Amino acid sequence: MEPIFLKPNSLRDVNTHYCAGCGHGIVHRLIAETVDDMGLRERVIGIAPVGCAVLAYDYWDFDVTEAAHGRVPAVATGIKRSRPENIVFGYQGDGDLAAIGTAEIIHAANRGENITIIFVNNSVYGMTGGQMAPTTMLKQKTSTTQSGREQKLHGFPLKACELLSVLPGVVYAERVSVHSPQNVLKARRAIKKAFQVQLDEKGFSIVEVLSQCPTYTGLSPKESVKWVGEEMTKQFPLGIFK
Amino acid sequence: MKKVLMCGNEVLAESAIMAGCRFYAGYPITPQNEIPAYMSRRMPEVGGVFIQAESEISAVNMVFGASLTGARAMTSSSSPGISLKQEGISYLAGCELPAVIVNIMRGGPGLGNIAPSQSDYFQATRGGGHGDYRQIVLAPASLQEIVDLTTLAFDLADSYRMPVMILGDGLLGQMMEPVVLADSVERIAYSAKKDWILDGCKGRKPRIIKSLLLGNGELEQFNERLQKKYNEIKNKEVRCEILHGEDSKLMLVAYGTVSRICRKVVKTLREEGKKVGLVRPVSLWPFPEKELRALTGNVERFLTVEMSCGQMVEDVKLGIECKKPVHFYGRSGGGVPTEEEIIKEIEKIMY
Numbered sequence: 393m394e395p396i397f398l399k400p401n402s403l404r405d406v407n408t409h410y411c412a413g414c415g416h417g418i419v420h421r422l423i424a425e426t427v428d429d430m431g432l433r434e435r436v437i438g439i440a441p442v443g444c445a446v447l448a449y450d451y452w453d454f455d456v457t458e459a460a461h462g463r464v465p466a467v468a469t470g471i472k473r474s475r476p477e478n479i480v481f482g483y484q485g486d487g488d489l490a491a492i493g494t495a496e497i498i499h500a501a502n503r504g505e506n507i508t509i510i511f512v513n514n515s516v517y518g519m520t521g522g523q524m525a526p527t528t529m530l531k532q533k534t535s536t537t538q539s540g541r542e543q544k545l546h547g548f549p550l551k552a553c554e555l556l557s558v559l560p561g562v563v564y565a566e567r568v569s570v571h572s573p574q575n576v577l578k579a580r581r582a583i584k585k586a587f588q589v590q591l592d593e594k595g596f597s598i599v600e601v602l603s604q605c606p607t608y609t610g611l612s613p614k615e616s617v618k619w620v621g622e623e624m625t626k627q628f629p630l631g632i633f634k
Numbered sequence: 635m636k637k638v639l640m641c642g643n644e645v646l647a648e649s650a651i652m653a654g655c656r657f658y659a660g661y662p663i664t665p666q667n668e669i670p671a672y673m674s675r676r677m678p679e680v681g682g683v684f685i686q687a688e689s690e691i692s693a694v695n696m697v698f699g700a701s702l703t704g705a706r707a708m709t710s711s712s713s714p715g716i717s718l719k720q721e722g723i724s725y726l727a728g729c730e731l732p733a734v735i736v737n738i739m740r741g742g743p744g745l746g747n748i749a750p751s752q753s754d755y756f757q758a759t760r761g762g763g764h765g766d767y768r769q770i771v772l773a774p775a776s777l778q779e780i781v782d783l784t785t786l787a788f789d790l791a792d793s794y795r796m797p798v799m800i801l802g803d804g805l806l807g808q809m810m811e812p813v814v815l816a817d818s819v820e821r822i823a824y825s826a827k828k829d830w831i832l833d834g835c836k837g838r839k840p841r842i843i844k845s846l847l848l849g850n851g852e853l854e855q856f857n858e859r860l861q862k863k864y865n866e867i868k869n870k871e872v873r874c875e876i877l878h879g880e881d882s883k884l885m886l887v888a889y890g891t892v893s894r895i896c897r898k899v900v901k902t903l904r905e906e907g908k909k910v911g912l913v914r915p916v917s918l919w920p921f922p923e924k925e926l927r928a929l930t931g932n933v934e935r936f937l938t939v940e941m942s943c944g945q946m947v948e949d950v951k952l953g954i955e956c957k958k959p960v961h962f963y964g965r966s967g968g969g970v971p972t973e974e975e976i977i978k979e980i981e982k983i984m985y
């Protein structure tokens with residue numbers, strides 16, 4: 393029988409530590425598939441963030457380094473400038489990219505570093521137990537916004553893709569989602585395009601992926617994909633910003 | 635060989651290039667601005683990378699990235715900026731990545747001032763960042779010594795796979811002195827094979843660089859391994875200069891700029907027949923403990939002189955296990971101890 397679905401070579405055959413229904417695993421897989429498709433496994437260097445995806449190096453079967461919380465774009469800059477022949481991508485959560493690492497992402501983007509950032513926006517801090525993230529939706533309950541995020545107290549949800557796309561150094565910025573099979577396929581195309589931008593030496597590329605964190609949105613896996621699709625996309629519209 | 639006249643910061647930058655440094659990232663801060671300025675000009679000439687980062691945090695993390703690809707990488711700053719680099723230094727130590735970090739110290743705490751100071755000794759030698767780590771700290775006292783110690787810093791960083799700090803002060807960074815430099819940039823091509831770098835897993839198994847060790851007992855084991863490495867460094871890499879160790883009754887202890895003043899004090903007092911000597915630690919970590927302890931036979935008293943309110947003096951006491959009285963004289967916040975002040979202090983203690 394012809395196999396129609398295989399594990400990508402760039403993904404290790406191991407158990408996952410992610411919660412049931414978590415979007416991180418899907419995004420890891422999409423990256424691995426893209427790396428395989430484009431024949432980049434022996435050229436790629438990935439950077440795992442501090443966050444639930446810190447163990448990404450246990451899943452990807454290529455060179456991966458850790459980076460301190462939020463510093464992924466700076467580490468990526470150091471790697472890429474030293475070894476332009478490698479394909480360098482950083483993986484970041486919303487706390488990592490849009491809170492503690494805001495300076496690093498804006499300046500790497502503004503310098504037009506020829507790197508790719510995969511930004512997983514799951515609306516909360518997963519790893520530390522479900523606190524408010526910069527991307528937490530208004531009214532969303534988290535462990536630090538227990539009666540819901542209030543604009544007056546906590547500010548607005550931060551739209552990273554929109555913010556970054558105004559910078560001339562950014563060549564490609566798209567927001568996708570992994571809440572449904574169609575969207576997963578679109579996300580995969582976006583990740584491929586972002587890697588292609590880097591291969592073509594055009595400059596900075598970022599793919600923001602809306603992703604589900606059932607555990608800290610207090611929803612079942614099924615409800616959480618629905619919530620991402622119906623609620624999150626209102627605040628964070630999908631599409632190409634640049 | 636060529637003789638050149640440059641300021642300390644420029645000598646340091648050129649020495650780094652000669653030592654094979656091909657990646658520099660930094661953020662402006664006085665009194666070390668000549669380093670990034672020089673690097674911005676020089677790096678492109680030797681095919682290296684210069685980046686003016688958006689912050690010291692970013693700069694040290696860029697160095698982290700460059701280092702993990704095998705490049706000899708350096709960042710420099712002065713006191714407040716070095717505080718910001720501490721997180722990165724801890725990660726460098728945890729990931730066992732080589733890097734050279736330069737601190738041209740100024741007065742603190744806080745914004746302090748831009749005058750020379752030695753008040754970051756604690757931060758440098760105790761590991762200002764979090765966790766059970768150490769960094770090698772080298773303290774040059776002349777521009778010619780900056781040349782030698784910068785080369786050494788890169789060699790030590792690579793051979794032990796750890797951050798090495800060059801600790802200078804604003805005076806050393808700003809002053810001009812003739813120095814002898816090698817003609818060729820290729821003089822010191824460090825050839826240690828780096829079989830741990832990330833450069834794409836072509837023809838080999840993928841590699842991971844990380845400091846997160848969650849397994850049962852894993853981190854403790856790793857830290858024990860680090861301690862083993864640190865003990866080896868303590869045994870092999872202590873460097874210090876001793877003047878008149880054999881017969882001194884009063885021994886001055888000073889490093890960097892202050893040691894130059896103390897050297898004059900020793901000369902003046904020796905001419906008067908007074909048995910005064912000087913211990914000048916060159917490596918501040920590892921600290922020359924044994925060397926100091928060996929002097930406690932003839933030395934009756936130690937006097938530590940610093941441009942701080944008293945930091946290295948603690949290591950002197952620990953080093954000699956309080957076998958003899960240890961006195962302290964220091965100026966801080968931009969004050970520089972003068973020859974006269976030090977002599978007066980010695981007279982108070984001894985004569």
Ligand SMILES: Cc1ncc(C[n+]2csc(CCOP(=O)(O)OP(=O)(O)O)c2C)c(N)n1
Pocket residue numbers: 442443444445461484485486487488489514516517518519520525
């Ligand atoms: C300097 C520092 N501050 C705080 C933390 C604790 N911390 C770990 S992960 C994290 C936030 C993670 O959230 P996010 O980036 O959204 O990723 P997620 O876990 O949701 O995937 C925080 C605050 C840390 N490790 N380092």
Ligand code: SF4
Pocket residue numbers: 409410411412413414415416444514518519604605606607608
């Ligand atoms: S806490 Fe949320 S983001 Fe983290 S693994 Fe669980 S579901 Fe995924």
